[in-house]
Amino acid sequence: MQATSLRIESQSGAVASTIVDLDRRRGRGAVSNASGRYESLARYVEDDGWNSIEELPPFKTEVTDEKARTIITRNDSPDISFDRSINPYRGCEHGCVYCFARPTHANMGLSPGLDFETKLFAKPGAAALLEKELGAKGYSPRTIAMGTNTDPYQPIERQRRITRGILEVLERCGHPVGIVTKSGLVSRDIDILGRMAARGLAKVAISVTTLDSRLSRSLEPRAATPQLRLKTIRQLSEAGIPVTVMVAPVIPHINDAEIERILDAAHAAGAREAGYVMLRLPLEISDLFREWLAEHRPDALNHVFSLVQSTRGGKDYDSRWGLRMTGTGPLAWTIGRRFEIAAGRLGLNARKLKLRTDLFTRPIQVGEQLALF
Numbered sequence: 227m228q229a230t231s232l233r234i235e236s237q238s239g240a241v242a243s244t245i246v247d248l249d250r251r252r253g254r255g256a257v258s259n260a261s262g263r264y265e266s267l268a269r270y271v272e273d274d275g276w277n278s279i280e281e282l283p284p285f286k287t288e289v290t291d292e293k294a295r296t297i298i299t300r301n302d303s304p305d306i307s308f309d310r311s312i313n314p315y316r317g318c319e320h321g322c323v324y325c326f327a328r329p330t331h332a333n334m335g336l337s338p339g340l341d342f343e344t345k346l347f348a349k350p351g352a353a354a355l356l357e358k359e360l361g362a363k364g365y366s367p368r369t370i371a372m373g374t375n376t377d378p379y380q381p382i383e384r385q386r387r388i389t390r391g392i393l394e395v396l397e398r399c400g401h402p403v404g405i406v407t408k409s410g411l412v413s414r415d416i417d418i419l420g421r422m423a424a425r426g427l428a429k430v431a432i433s434v435t436t437l438d439s440r441l442s443r444s445l446e447p448r449a450a451t452p453q454l455r456l457k458t459i460r461q462l463s464e465a466g467i468p469v470t471v472m473v474a475p476v477i478p479h480i481n482d483a484e485i486e487r488i489l490d491a492a493h494a495a496g497a498r499e500a501g502y503v504m505l506r507l508p509l510e511i512s513d514l515f516r517e518w519l520a521e522h523r524p525d526a527l528n529h530v531f532s533l534v535q536s537t538r539g540g541k542d543y544d545s546r547w548g549l550r551m552t553g554t555g556p557l558a559w560t561i562g563r564r565f566e567i568a569a570g571r572l573g574l575n576a577r578k579l580k581l582r583t584d585l586f587t588r589p590i591q592v593g594e595q596l597a598l599f
Contacts, residue, residue: 245517246340250284255321255447256339257517259285262332263510285344287319289382292347297355298370305547308371308404312356314388316347318376320408322435322446323518324475327375329509338510343448346382353391357589360399367586370396373406373431381448383411393418399589400427402581406472408433408446410454416465423467426582431470431501432459434488436481444522456495463496468579470499476561477505478533479526485561486568493572500574502565504537504553512542533557 245257299311317331321343328338336345349355359365372378378389396403397418405412405419405428412419412430422428436442437452450458462469471492476482489500507515519527531542537553538544544554552558569575 245521246285247282250282251340252284253321253447254285254340254343255323255325255445255518256328256343256514257521258514259337259340260510260513262335262337263329264332265335285340287344287346287382289346289348289386292316292349294349294351294355296359297349297352298359303547305551308369308374310368311371311374312352312378312392313372313375314349314352314378314386314392315376315380315382317342317345319343319346319380319382320377320446320449322408322449323514324445324477324505324507324511325376326506326508326511328511328514330375332510339514346380348382348386348388350386350388352388353395356392356395357399358591360395360401361589361591365588367401367583369402369404369581369583371404371406377407377409377449378405379407379409379411381409381411383409384414390415390418393422395589396427397422398587400425400585400587402427402583404429404431404581406431406433408435408449408455410450410458413458413461416461416467419462419467420465423465425585427585429468429470429579429581430462431472431499432462432492432497433472433474434492435474436484437487437491438481438484441481444518456491459492459495459497463498468499469497470501471497471574472501472503473565474501474503475505476502477530478537478557478561479530480523482561485564489565489568489572489574493574498574498576499578500565500569502561503551504558504561505534506550507534507543508545 246259251257297312299313301309318325318327328342331338331342372389383389393403393415403422407430419428419430432455434452434455435445439451442449442452459469459471471489473485473488476485492500516527519530535541536555537558539554544550552562
């Protein structure tokens with residue numbers, strides 16, 4: 227197959243990049259690999275008439291170790307429930323085309339498209355860094371969130387085990403953690419999470435975008451199937467670990483009709499809290515999602531974006547705090563009320579669990595150990 231040029235006008239009038247040949251990106255979410263927004267040159271693959279495009283290799287997952295200087299990231303955003311987080315990895319092999327973290331790859335001179343899901347960065351020193359930061363004098367414990375940018379249980383965690391190392395440190399220190407994932411791999415760490423949960427130190431949110439396996443495979447090609455996510459909710463719940471279901475993102479005309487069914491299924495599996503997030507299309511994600519619709523749902527492209535823009539004040543995205551997660555307008559209001567009614571009917575969110583911070587024990591640093599002798 228040869229690469230084909232697909233011109234899709236974005237809201238800004240920019241033209242999307244040349245679509246990458248299907249055989250080169252099979253099993254991936256994005257369909258293009260446009261240069262990052264900070265690059266001075268835009269690169270496109272074009273056939274030179276000698277069928278040279280057919281010689282290009284498929285996109286393979288590459289992992290680069292990153293020597294991070296710090297591991298706890300702080301934020302002061304008023305519309306999210308945590309002020310600190312840990313991301314063991316940059317980029318995410320799950321390949322969710324809608325992922326709001328994709329634009330961060332442009333900060334590294336890479337594409338938010340296929341580069342984001344194939345050129346990954348791991349932080350092997352995360353556990354040691356965490357122990358050092360928790361041991362700093364004056365550190366005050368509050369829940370650390372994991373999975374806020376990229377999934378801590380994406381496929382490379384199976385071999386790297388960086389997330390597990392972080393949990394081992396948090397357990398030793400009696401430090402609370404909240405995890406968001408769409409991977410069944412989190413069940414591997416039920417031993418640690420179960421002990422922490424018994425002390426009021428851990429909870430897990432499982433993101434369920436759709437119950438339709440075919441839709442899930444095209445939207446989030448290397449994430450766990452919907453059935454496995456429900457099974458994971460059950461496994462965690464049966465182990466005594468509090469579970470939240472996240473209906474995220476809600477995409478008008480694509481998965482919004484499933485809100486009630488997802489909540490029903492997750493509640494039956496053991497989830498006792500729930501949340502939702504409207505589709506967010508900041509920066510490059512707007513064009514990436516247009517390309518995905520053009521390939522997988524061309525009949526719905528214009529309609530979906532018309533609905534999305536109706537929830538964002540006529541734009542593809544509105545980044546204002548307090549509005550970016552839920553949107554505005556009649557459609558956004560209706561989705562919010564449907565979610566609240568369904569969650570209320572099931573008793574979800576009847577009790578919001580607050581993790582404990584009073585069990586924290588600051589780890590002793592090397593210099594302090596020497597001072598004891």
